[in-house]
Amino acid sequence: MTRVVLADDQTMIRTALATMLGLEPDLTVVGQAGTCAETVRMVASTQPDVVLLDVQMPDGGMDAEDGIAALPALLEAAPEARVIIVTTFGRPGYLRRALEAGAVGFMVKDAPADRLIEAIRRAASGLRVVDPELAAASLSIGASPLAEKEALVLAASAGGASTKAIAESVFLSEGTVRNYLSSAIGKLGAHNRAEALRRATENGWL
Template sequence: MIRLLLADDQALVRGALSALLSLEPDFEVVAEVSSGSDVVRSVLEHRPDVALLDVEMPGLDGISAAAEVRRAAPRTRVLIVTTFGRPGFLRRAIQSGASGFVVKDTPAAQLADAVRRVHQGLRVVDPALAMDSLTVGDSPLTERETDVLRAAATGASVATIAERVSLSPGTVRNHLSAAIGKTGAANRSQAVQIATANGWL
């Protein structure tokens, strides 16, 4: 049996995935969690063969959780299953140690096949997304620019952003200006939209 852990903050989606995968004769869902922060603890407790993680979850996002799983339990393979099929997410997920990346509208038979292939040590990536990822490339933003732009996504003032990221308002303005230039945006709101669409935030 291939032991599975499911992590998704939407109970309905998590339940549907569990029901769907449990129909497979060689799958056993051994754990379900709703927060990225609970993933590693649950992996260490239940020792699944494959952890299926959503990207956007409370506490810890799925990509960060994937990196923690690879460090804490290297025998557990990670398959990202997400609504957000963004090229930047794919790149970051693979860099974090995930073995696969598929979107939630993947047909059930293909999802089951992806789980089996990941369990065998193979890499599984949505082909259309892989092509987009090659076209888009890596994020042009530095780590600090990413932090500042992520904080700006809430529409906060420069002073509030500065407080959140522990920088001076002048430095925040410089980082925002650099991020706007690197994304080819007209303003910081558009820079946030472009970076989000590409999965850089």
């Protein structure tokens, strides 16, 4: 019997997945979570074989901006768990980040149900399960060109935040923020910060 934990901040999706997996004779859902922190606690207490992990989840009090960022803590809590990222956003950058962080699979939520079930079985048996089109796209775009601070400052610019507001939120001087934003815009081949933010987000680099 393969033991599964479902981590997704949308209760309806978790419930539907749990119901679907419950119909399979060799799969059992041993826990559900809606935040990054709750997921780490859940896998620590249940030690599942497979975790289906969403990307865009609230941190729940831990220092993790999304599900991928929570992966190291999750795998430390349950070293034998095999993690499959299941997300609405099939961004190549997400795939690269997920695999580098220790995930063994990456699927989008609009994949057929039988493909997801087969992915769980394959992951539990020690195999990787990655959408081939996303894998090819990830290789073609490469890793993020942004340095850590550039990505931090660019992400903080979302919503049109002023340079002063960004500086206060990331504890840097306004001059440093302007330099990082300018560098990020140049590396992404964008004309302004809004375009740079859009390109980085679409590629899954933020």
